[in-house]
Amino acid sequence: xxxxxxxxxxxxxxxxxxxxxxxxxxxxENARIRAIARDWNANIVWSSERVSSPFQGWVxxxxxxxxxxxxxxxxxxxxxxxxxxxxxxxxEVLAFPGASPEMGTAGYRLFFPExxxxxxxxxxxxxxxxxxxxxxxxxxxxxxTVAKQFGTRLKGMGGWVFxxxxxxxxxxxxxxxxxxxxxxxxxxxxxxxxxxxxxxxGQLxxxxxxx
Amino acid sequence: MxxxxxxxxxxxxxxxxxxxxxxxxxxxQPANVQAIARNMQGILVWxxxxxxxxxxxxxxxxxxxxxxxxxxxxxxxxxxxxxxxxxxxxxEVLAFPGASPETKTAGTRLFFPExxxxxxDNxxxxxxxxxxxxxTVISRxxxxxxxxxxxxxxxxxxxxxxTDNEIGNVQGTLEIxxxxxxxxxxxxxxxxxxxxGQLxxxxx
Numbered sequence: 107x108x109x110x111x112x113x114x115x116x117x118x119x120x121x122x123x124x125x126x127x128x129x130x131x132x133x134x135e136n137a138r139i140r141a142i143a144r145d146w147n148a149n150i151v152w153s154s155e156r157v158s159s160p161f162q163g164w165v166x167x168x169x170x171x172x173x174x175x176x177x178x179x180x181x182x183x184x185x186x187x188x189x190x191x192x193x194x195x196x197x198e199v200l201a202f203p204g205a206s207p208e209m210g211t212a213g214y215r216l217f218f219p220e221x222x223x224x225x226x227x228x229x230x231x232x233x234x235x236x237x238x239x240x241x242x243x244x245x246x247x248x249x250x251t252v253a254k255q256f257g258t259r260l261k262g263m264g265g266w267v268f269x270x271x272x273x274x275x276x277x278x279x280x281x282x283x284x285x286x287x288x289x290x291x292x293x294x295x296x297x298x299x300x301x302x303x304x305x306x307x308g309q310l311x312x313x314x315x316x317x
Numbered sequence: 318m319x320x321x322x323x324x325x326x327x328x329x330x331x332x333x334x335x336x337x338x339x340x341x342x343x344x345x346q347p348a349n350v351q352a353i354a355r356n357m358q359g360i361l362v363w364x365x366x367x368x369x370x371x372x373x374x375x376x377x378x379x380x381x382x383x384x385x386x387x388x389x390x391x392x393x394x395x396x397x398x399x400x401x402x403x404x405x406x407x408x409e410v411l412a413f414p415g416a417s418p419e420t421k422t423a424g425t426r427l428f429f430p431e432x433x434x435x436x437x438d439n440x441x442x443x444x445x446x447x448x449x450x451x452x453t454v455i456s457r458x459x460x461x462x463x464x465x466x467x468x469x470x471x472x473x474x475x476x477x478x479x480t481d482n483e484i485g486n487v488q489g490t491l492e493i494x495x496x497x498x499x500x501x502x503x504x505x506x507x508x509x510x511x512x513x514g515q516l517x518x519x520x521x
Contacts, residue, residue, distance in 0.1 A: 108421050108519045130430045130490050131461075132520060161461030163430065163490060188518045190430040194511075197408040201513040203430075209518065210319055210421030219341045219374065219401040219414075250342075250372030279341055279374060304510070305405075307412045312399045312420065313319040314343055 109186040113204030114212060115179040116232035116265060116291045118143060118172040119193050127166045129181050129189035129204065131158040137185035141166045143177040146265035151177060178232050178265050193308070198295065200308030205289040216282045216290040216311030221245065223277040224298030228269045230291045231282060236262040239286035243268065247278040260288075282311060320397035324415030325423065325500045326390040327443035327476055329354060329379050330404050336380040340392050340400035340415065342369035348396035352377045354388040359444070359475035362388060369394075389443045389476050404514070409506065411514030416500040418445075427493050427501045427517030432456065434488035437506040441478045442499045442517075444471040450497035452477065456484040457492070464489065471499065493517065 109132070118125045131137035140155040152171035158164050168179055181189060181204065189204030205211035212234055221227050233239045238261050245254040253276045260266045273280060282290055290311030297303055320343075329336045342348040347368050354363040363383045367375050379390055392400055392415060400415030416422035423445055432438050444450040449470060456465040465485045471477045484491060493501060501517030 108424070108521070128430055130428070132428055132492075159461050161457050161490060161492075163459045163461075186520070188428050188430050188520070190515070192513060197510045199511055199513050201412075201515060203515065203518055213319065217341070217343060217399050219339055219399050246372045248374040250370050250374075279372065302408065304408045305410055307403060307410050309401065309412060309414065312414055314397070314399065315319065 108209050110206040110208035111183045111186055113181045113187060113189045113206055114232060114234050114289045115191050115204060116230045116289050118168050118177045118179050120172050120174055120176045122195055124194045125169050127168060127179060127191045128163050129187045130163045131160060131185055132188055133185035134160050135185060137183045139164060139181060139183045141168060142180045143168050143171050144263055145175055145177060148261055148263035197304040198306035200293050200306055202291060202308050202310055205310055207287060210313055211310050212287050212289045213313035213315045214284050214287060215315035217314045218280040218292050218311055221273060221276055221278045221280050222294060223275050225301050226270060226295040226297055227273060228293040231260060231266045232289045233260045233262055233264055233286055234289055235286040237286050238262055239284050242283045244281040245273045245276050245278060247276055253278060319420050321417040321419035322394045322397055324392050324398060324400045324417050325443055325445050326402050326415060327441050327500050327502045329388050329390050331384060331386045333406055335405045338377045338379060338390060338402045339374050340398050341374045342371060342396060342398055344396040345371045346396060348394045350375060350392060350394045352379060353391045354379050354383055355474050356386060356388055357476055359472045408510040409512035411504050411512055413502060413514050413516055416516055418498055421519050422516050423498045423500045424519035424521040425495050425498055426521035428520050429491040429503050429517055432484060432487055432489050432491050433505060434486055436508060437481060439480050439504040440501060441476055442471060442501045443476045444473060444497055444499050446497040447473045448497050449473060450495045450499055453494045455492045456487050456489065458487055458489040
């Protein structure tokens with residue numbers, strides 16, 4: 107049963123990006139909802155809460171807190187909720203549903219079916235547990251040959267970013283394996299000969315555990 | 318268990334939209350992968366197949382092969398796969414993962430947390446079963462009040478489309494109930510070169 111009362115957003119963006127995050131109470135009763143923003147070292151920097159009526163939407167006013175630094179956002183509710191995030195800059199929009207284990211969008215092994223050599227690829231991994239996690243990343247080309255392998259240790263409720271500098275500008279795929287449950291975002295920013303500027307695509311890592 | 322051998326894409330777009338669909342064999346053995354395109358009525362109109370090595374990716378050549386009309390695409394594999402679709406026109410991109418019941422992106426109750434008054438919202442639903450699906454749609458405003466309610470019927474493996482005309486151009490949310498599992502896409506067009514694609518979130 108995919109209903110969840112806890113949603114994770116790996117990023118609320120700093121700087122010139124404008125973030126819109128909305129959650130909806132999808133139950134037939136009032137829901138008490140709390141939003142908690144953390145920096146990528148897992149320190150709580152902002153929180154807010156409210157009561158939402160059945161099927162009422164709440165645009166979470168987190169953005170002033172993220173003016174100078176990227177944050178993660180966890181939304182907790184005493185009733186089931188769904189949520190969505192749009193991160194805007196001009197014609198570029200990165201769109202993500204709120205992620206959770208119940209919705210099948212948080213797990214131990216995430217797969218991103220595309221990595222584009224000539225574009226800017228950027229990944230955010232968010233450890234949604236309180237326990238430090240060892241994380242391994244495998245970059246493959248389109249034929250399945252391993253091109254790069256690297257990793258890190260990510261503290262509980264912390265965030266980690268890697269990009270083309272680490273993945274090596276490969277045309278291929280990315281797999282992320284973690285000891286603890288994580289959520290992953292890919293931000294694809296078009297550039298180069300075949301990809302017009304002003305385009306971005308956001309995707310959650312697809313959960314493929316267990317194997 | 319999130320692994321799946323069958324993924325669904327409710328749309329491969331006709332006209333000036335350029336579709337790119339890629340699937341990846343996420344196993345250590347070769348996989349036989351078949352791609353099947355169907356029209357709105359669920360009738361098979363195109364198909365192809367390929368053998369993929371472990372972690373090899375395949376861009377399915379459905380867009381140039383069937384430009385006549387919108388179709389759906391079902392990808393069936395002998396071993397688990399994942400997939401992704403990007404649908405392009407200028408700076409507008411609609412991006413979707415391949416959907417399936419196993420990855421919790423196909424079900425009998427779907428929810429879309431946003432509809433935007435003043436933008437163009439376009440929804441499509443693919444019935445992934447061999448039975449007729451009877452679908453009820455509830456459009457609510459941002460405070461949760463029901464604004465519109467209507468129904469539709471989707472043929473086996475066929476799809477159904479509706480837009481702002483039906484939902485009432487509301488700032489709010491959308492929920493659908495279906496008698497059979499369906500996959501749902503929302504296409505949000507801002508009207509100024511920006512588009513967002515989202516799968517319906519399964520609540521069943």
